[in-house]
Amino acid sequence: MKDIDIGDVSKTTGLTPATLRFYEKKGLIVSSGRNGLRRLFDPSVLQTLSLIMLGQKAGFSLDEIREFAASGGKTKFPTETLLKKADEIDQLVRQLSALRDGLRHVVECQAPTHTECPRFNRIMKVALARTNKGATTRIRKGKSIR
């Protein structure tokens, strides 16, 4: 397959060339050559970048993702770790689902403040169920694939 220019990778992923260089320095991706100065990448880098972006959404740090994604999924992580992370994501999914419902409810609710609305409170209670006692996840702004 023909290697693709960093500019094309940038365009299809929405990540800037600077970010791609940063990822390469971090060991998350590898360039397969150069055209003059310009980096070239094997098309499979797109799949790797997809995994990276998805991993970020799930709360993995770039260092963690490197272990998983750089190897094409041939991860060194023990089964236990993977299942624990899956459960953590499962929990997050349930909380976010409740929050989504809460937000939609807020739109049509007539209570003076939402903390006074019994339905909102019920929803939030579900969202905040303390089913995991370890670390959970917070989210930051990011990019989606274009």
Next chain:
Amino acid sequence: MKDIDIGDVSKTTGLTPATLRFYEKKGLIVSSGRNGLRRLFDPSVLQTLSLIMLGQKAGFSLDEIREFAASGGKTKFPTETLLKKADEIDQLVRQLSALRDGLRHVVECQAPTHTECPRFNRIMKVALARTNKGATTRIRKGKSIR
């Protein structure tokens, strides 16, 4: 109702006093008085803090959360913004669900690398469906309520 000491708020939420002071300075919470030097809080601060923590999980910045949570849900955000955010969370939920399934599959999959496993690839394809073209969300480590 009796106001509660910052130490108790810290213990029940898992947030350090320094974090609570930081939130107060940011305008996310208000203290209702002092016992000597020590801040006291109305018990409703626990609900506010829950909303803050949940908001973080959904990708709101502290500045955004202030608008929503500090008012007890009497937000200035237009309906449109709330619904858009709800849709964004909905999308995130679907992606994370797929990732969770992907991780669980990886555990029992026999393919040499997971990028070679058709089932894994199908799962990831769902996870990465480009149904939203704007900003999405990334996650960071955080605390859960105890």
Next chain:
DNA sequence: CTACTACTTGAAGTCAACTTTAGGTCAAGC
């Protein structure tokens, strides 16, 4: 009354994940 402990302050420091800057290079189009 003294010691202890957990708080107080403002300011500086940390961390991850990028982004920006300054100065440089090169393939392609005119």
Next chain:
DNA sequence: GCTTGACCTAAAGTTGACTTCAAGTAGTAG
């Protein structure tokens, strides 16, 4: 053959969300 635009490097800067520091204070147990 010269200009242009997009890349190159190393290093410094930025942002959000805290955390740590140094010096100080006050309620509580003994």
